[in-house]
Amino acid sequence: MSDRARRIIFFVGALPLAALLVLACLRLPPSGRGGSSYGDVINGAAADERHAADAVTAVNFDYRAFDTLGEEFILFTSVMGVVLLLRRSSEDDTEDDTDDKSANRQAPPTSDAVRALGLALVGLTVSFGLYIVTHGQVSPGGGFQGGVIIATGWMVLYLAGNAQTYCRLASPSLFEAVEALGAASYALVGAGALVAGMAYLANYVPLGPTPSTVRSGGTIALLSVAVGIEVSAGFIVLISTFLKEALAERQDQ
Amino acid sequence: MIPGYVPFFVAIWLFLWGLYGIITSRHFVHLIVCVGLLQTSTYLLLAGIGYRAGGVAPVMVTTTHAHESVVDPIVQALMLTDVVVEATVMALLLAMAVQLYEKLGSADPQKTRVLRG
Numbered sequence: 001m002s003d004r005a006r007r008i009i010f011f012v013g014a015l016p017l018a019a020l021l022v023l024a025c026l027r028l029p030p031s032g033r034g035g036s037s038y039g040d041v042i043n044g045a046a047a048d049e050r051h052a053a054d055a056v057t058a059v060n061f062d063y064r065a066f067d068t069l070g071e072e073f074i075l076f077t078s079v080m081g082v083v084l085l086l087r088r089s090s091e092d093d094t095e096d097d098t099d100d101k102s103a104n105r106q107a108p109p110t111s112d113a114v115r116a117l118g119l120a121l122v123g124l125t126v127s128f129g130l131y132i133v134t135h136g137q138v139s140p141g142g143g144f145q146g147g148v149i150i151a152t153g154w155m156v157l158y159l160a161g162n163a164q165t166y167c168r169l170a171s172p173s174l175f176e177a178v179e180a181l182g183a184a185s186y187a188l189v190g191a192g193a194l195v196a197g198m199a200y201l202a203n204y205v206p207l208g209p210t211p212s213t214v215r216s217g218g219t220i221a222l223l224s225v226a227v228g229i230e231v232s233a234g235f236i237v238l239i240s241t242f243l244k245e246a247l248a249e250r251q252d253q
Numbered sequence: 254m255i256p257g258y259v260p261f262f263v264a265i266w267l268f269l270w271g272l273y274g275i276i277t278s279r280h281f282v283h284l285i286v287c288v289g290l291l292q293t294s295t296y297l298l299l300a301g302i303g304y305r306a307g308g309v310a311p312v313m314v315t316t317t318h319a320h321e322s323v324v325d326p327i328v329q330a331l332m333l334t335d336v337v338v339e340a341t342v343m344a345l346l347l348a349m350a351v352q353l354y355e356k357l358g359s360a361d362p363q364k365t366r367v368l369r370g
Contacts, residue, residue, distance in 0.1 A: 003277065010276045014269055021265045030257020032306035039303065039311075039325035046326075047313040055311035055326035060334065064327075071334040078341040085348040139312060144337045211314065231337060238344045245351065 051207040051216040052137040060142060061223040065201040069186060072227060076183045079234040083176065086245045110160065118160020126153040133228035137217035143224040147231025154236050163247055170240045175233045182230025189222045260301030267294035281350035281360045285343060292339050296332050303328035 028034070039055075046058035060068050129150030136142030158166040190201035198204050205218035214221070271291030278284035303325030311326035350360065357365045 006277055010273055014272065018265060018269055021268070022262065025258060025261035025265065028258075028261065028302065031260045031301040031304050032257050034302045035305050035308070035325040036303075036327060039327045040323075042326055043311050043313065043323045053313050055313065055323075056329045056333065059326050059330035064330065068334060071338050074338050075341045078338070078345040081345045082341075082348040085345075085352050140310065142333075144333055148337060148340075234341060238341065242344070242347075 143227025150232035151235030179233035
């Protein structure tokens with residue numbers, strides 16, 4: 001099919017679709033006057049009922065924790081899919097041969113300034129990530145956001161060091177296991193509620209002090225940490241898998 | 254009346270151009286970026302639905318928030334999990350693009366027999 005025909009067919013379909021979408025949106029409450037009564041109930045209840053100041057985290061890891069279980073396994077399977085798809089058929093390229101070998105240029109050596117700043121940032125980034133993971137119930141944050149921040153620490157490590165150091169410190173097989181551990185602990189914390197004689201993923205851990213602190217929230221804190229472990233390990237696996245692929249590609253050329 | 258609907262209209266605009274990009278794409282990576290653009294429109298739609306004029310973030314540090322207007326936490330919870338999951342799904346799509354390029358020798362979806370429409 002020619003490009004022109006494609007575009008014509010697209011516009012024939014898209015213009016009525018656009019009109020329908022606009023008509024549908026005009027029947028929504030306008031932005032600024034939206035919000036659901038379900039949201040209001042949770043805003044009113046989360047702090048007293050779950051000792052969690054942040055209603056968003058309370059929704060994610062308590063009221064709708066079962067949905068998050070599903071989201072979490074989408075994440076897990078996508079990462080596994082990437083690892084499977086990019087697994088080299090010949091696993092003989094050993095780790096000590098993963099220097100940054102560009103096909104047409106040698107990568108310039110990392111400058112001392114980048115190296116020093118990078119190494120200083122790694123600790124800062126990882127501890128900030130840990131803070132975000134553990135304080136999800138008190139302030140905006142939680143396992144998803146914090147996990148990505150922790151994984152950023154490993155990216156800074158790659159920028160500051162070289163690919164060789166990075167691959168040693170971010171071995172995919174190790175982080176695949178850590179990711180699986182995170183995913184499993186989410187499911188197991190949920191199963192703990194069954195042992196306590198409650199519904200799956202019910203909040204069975206003592207809720208801790210109120211107004212909420214880092215020890216508040218019961219299972220909210222535990223599930224947030226489980227997700228934090230999974231997300232950070234998952235992203236580190238993704239980064240190192242793509243990096244290995246790129247390095248292998250360069251060697252082939 | 255109209256200003257309240259602007260976020261929804263921008264969401265529709267992004268959605269349709271994402272769709273246009275997917276349909277007319279000549280490169281897998283471009284196609285995947287368009288899928289990302291299409292998905293971004295849903296964040297805007299959700300944020301628009303949950304927003305309240307003058308509303309504060311749904312973080313109840315003290316109990317004095319009772320009389321204040323607070324935005325909807327449900328749509329925010331949906332969005333934040335989706336942002337992270339989308340990133341990994343994009344990585345999966347990119348891995349597929351790498352494999353397709355190796356198998357088919359071309360990154361143009363319209364040149365490959367399996368995807369030619």
